[in-house]
Amino acid sequence: MLQKVLIANRGEIAVRVIRTCRELGVATVAVYSELDRDALHVRLADEAYALGGQTAAESYLNTEAILSAIEASGADAVHPGYGFYSENADFARAITDRGVTFIGPPPEAIEVMGDKISSRRAAEAAGVAGVPGRTEPVTDPAEVVAFGEEFGWPVAIKAAFGGGGRGMKVVHSAKQAAEAMESAQREAQAYFGRPEIYLERFLDWPRHIEMQVLADAHGSTLWLGERDCSCQRRHQKLIEESPAPDFPDDVRQAMGAAAVRVAEACGYVNAGTVEFLYQNGEFYFLEMNTRLQVEHPVTEEVTGLDLVEWQLRVASGEPLGFSQHDVPRRGHAIEVRINAEDPSGGRFVPSPGTITTFRPPAGPGVRLDAGYEAGDTVSQFYDNLVGKLVVWGHDREAARRRMLRALKETVIEGVATTIPADIAILDHPDFASAAHSTNWVEQTLDLSGLQVAPVGPAADPGDKAQVLREVTAEVQGRRYQVKLWVPEMPVAVAAPGAAPTRARKAAKPKAAVAGGGSGTITVPMQGTIVKVLVSEGDTVEAGQTVCVLEAMKMENAVNTEKAGTVTKVKVAAGDSVGPGDVVVVIE
Numbered sequence: 064m065l066q067k068v069l070i071a072n073r074g075e076i077a078v079r080v081i082r083t084c085r086e087l088g089v090a091t092v093a094v095y096s097e098l099d100r101d102a103l104h105v106r107l108a109d110e111a112y113a114l115g116g117q118t119a120a121e122s123y124l125n126t127e128a129i130l131s132a133i134e135a136s137g138a139d140a141v142h143p144g145y146g147f148y149s150e151n152a153d154f155a156r157a158i159t160d161r162g163v164t165f166i167g168p169p170p171e172a173i174e175v176m177g178d179k180i181s182s183r184r185a186a187e188a189a190g191v192a193g194v195p196g197r198t199e200p201v202t203d204p205a206e207v208v209a210f211g212e213e214f215g216w217p218v219a220i221k222a223a224f225g226g227g228g229r230g231m232k233v234v235h236s237a238k239q240a241a242e243a244m245e246s247a248q249r250e251a252q253a254y255f256g257r258p259e260i261y262l263e264r265f266l267d268w269p270r271h272i273e274m275q276v277l278a279d280a281h282g283s284t285l286w287l288g289e290r291d292c293s294c295q296r297r298h299q300k301l302i303e304e305s306p307a308p309d310f311p312d313d314v315r316q317a318m319g320a321a322a323v324r325v326a327e328a329c330g331y332v333n334a335g336t337v338e339f340l341y342q343n344g345e346f347y348f349l350e351m352n353t354r355l356q357v358e359h360p361v362t363e364e365v366t367g368l369d370l371v372e373w374q375l376r377v378a379s380g381e382p383l384g385f386s387q388h389d390v391p392r393r394g395h396a397i398e399v400r401i402n403a404e405d406p407s408g409g410r411f412v413p414s415p416g417t418i419t420t421f422r423p424p425a426g427p428g429v430r431l432d433a434g435y436e437a438g439d440t441v442s443q444f445y446d447n448l449v450g451k452l453v454v455w456g457h458d459r460e461a462a463r464r465r466m467l468r469a470l471k472e473t474v475i476e477g478v479a480t481t482i483p484a485d486i487a488i489l490d491h492p493d494f495a496s497a498a499h500s501t502n503w504v505e506q507t508l509d510l511s512g513l514q515v516a517p518v519g520p521a522a523d524p525g526d527k528a529q530v531l532r533e534v535t536a537e538v539q540g541r542r543y544q545v546k547l548w549v550p551e552m553p554v555a556v557a558a559p560g561a562a563p564t565r566a567r568k569a570a571k572p573k574a575a576v577a578g579g580g581s582g583t584i585t586v587p588m589q590g591t592i593v594k595v596l597v598s599e600g601d602t603v604e605a606g607q608t609v610c611v612l613e614a615m616k617m618e619n620a621v622n623t624e625k626a627g628t629v630t631k632v633k634v635a636a637g638d639s640v641g642p643g644d645v646v647v648v649i650e
């Protein structure tokens with residue numbers, strides 16, 4: 064088994080991977096940007112390494128910094144999560160070139176599935192058809208017209224090197240062909256750096272159904288069941304579920320077998336997902352995602368398998384050791400993505416900020432995979448997924464009701480979330496009866512009346528502003544030069560000649576901490592007030608000790624830098640205080 068896994072990601076997926084590693088006794092290494100230095104994934108990991116930078120490009124997409132962290136930590140494997148470098152063949156090669164295991168598919172499989180034309184050809188070669196169309200790039204509007212006349216209108220024009228849904232154009236008649244083609248080429252160039260486009264028949268009310276596959280390095284590839292991800296808005300999935308509602312078992316078996324053939328055709332190893340469009344009983348290959356997906360927990364809840372565990376086992380060379388017939392599928396699971404976005408009026412406006420309250424739901428059949436806790440900040444620099452709420456029920460209706468119950472139990476304050484929109488969707492008769500399609504959220508669902516209470520003034524980042532200070536520390540006699548992130552306020556100043564003494568036995572406090580010269584005396588660190596030496600009305604001199612703070616087993620004198628009269632004493636012996644708390648006011 065792997066010994067130590069570095070997770071080249073952040074947020075809930077980094078937390079998700081850490082949890083399974085811990086259960087398996089595998090050590091974990093987090094990496095973090097400057098903004099994430101106190102993030103949940105960093106707090107949970109066994110060790111953590113700074114990548115520097117704020118934006119994704121400066122941090123989680125900084126190959127050199129990630130490679131240095133691998134080197135420094137001695138990690139023997141890297142889990143890429145999703146997004147960032149998860150589907151980057153060059154990154155996978157950079158990892159394996161150093162003799163470190165990449166927890167994902169071989170780079171060649173990432174490459175074959177990396178563009179639409181080559182993946183569609185690979186699927187066709189394996190006997191799995193895409194939506195009827197032609198894979199040769201088109202350059203002449205006459206080809207679009209000829210295609211529409213042969214297969215019928217509307218026609219979909221897609222970017223050959225695209226993915227994720229951007230750059231698709233729908234052409235309803237011959238006279239729209241030229242303009243739509245040019246606009247599709249321009250968008251393809253702008254989004255994907257390549258202008259090539261190709262044609263498919265357009266399906267007007269499809270469902271997005273994807274099949275989870277899992278392959279070991281010994282020639283065994285299994286399908287673990289489908290997920291229906293038809294609830295989307297602008298290609299962002301909102302809700303996913305398994306099994307797909309109103310989906311005949313013979314179609315499921317055929318789709319599972321098709322997904323296995325696609326995976327085998329590209330030499331796939333590890334967990335992957337084959338996406339299909341499904342309409343009128345027929346399914347068509349769309350693309351393959353060569354990573355663990357956001358919505359993987361839906362499959363975990365239905366099968367009882369831990370997909371991250373199997374990713375690690377397969378990556379370390381273990382055979383699956385079970386066959387297609389052994390894959391359990393029980394009940395129904397639904398996942399809702401909770402994003403820090405304000406869905407008022409159906410607009411879904413990003414709402415970054417500090418989460419002031421986070422009360423998670425609990426109870427039977429409820430799982431929350433979150434990347435944040437109360438006090439954590441959702442940054443505008445990254446994906447604003449706060450977490451995923453996943454429920455299990457014995458059937459779809461039980462799961463739907465349980466999800467509504469759990470969503471209404473969840474309290475998140477400080478940022479707006481998509482929860483009110485999720486509730487509206489789950490409550491809608493079209494969702495309850497599974498009459499929705501990939502177009503439903505944008506064409507039918509009306510959220511214009513949705514009004515979310517304002518979250519209040521955005522938490523002032525100045526509140527928590529910290530500065531980097533370099534200090535010398537001695538740990539068991541060895542000198543270290545360390546960098547400390549400390550609150551931006553006057554820091555502790557040791558009185559000249561003062562030597563710290565052990566607390567409790569020490570009669571006299573020696574170390575001195577000053578709360579600044581403003582007359583408002585604050586403590587610079589967390590601790591307990593053990594003695595208050597002044598009373599309201601007392602006259603004090605500059606440098607005089609006003610109280611004694613016990614912190615980190617040391618007694619510290621809290622001194623005033625300013626002379627004057629004590630107007631307020633805000634603490635008493637025994638009180639717990641934190642950095643910045645005011646203890647005494649002097650005028």
Ligand code: MV4
Nearest residue numbers: 194219226227228263264265266271295501502
């Ligand atoms: C289609 C389609 C209808 N007909 N292709 C958009 C994402 C991209 N990966 C494929 N997409 C679509 N391709 C044909 N021939 C409708 C969509 C589509 C869609 C697909 C999956 C999930 C959500 C979607 C939302 C709008 C359109």
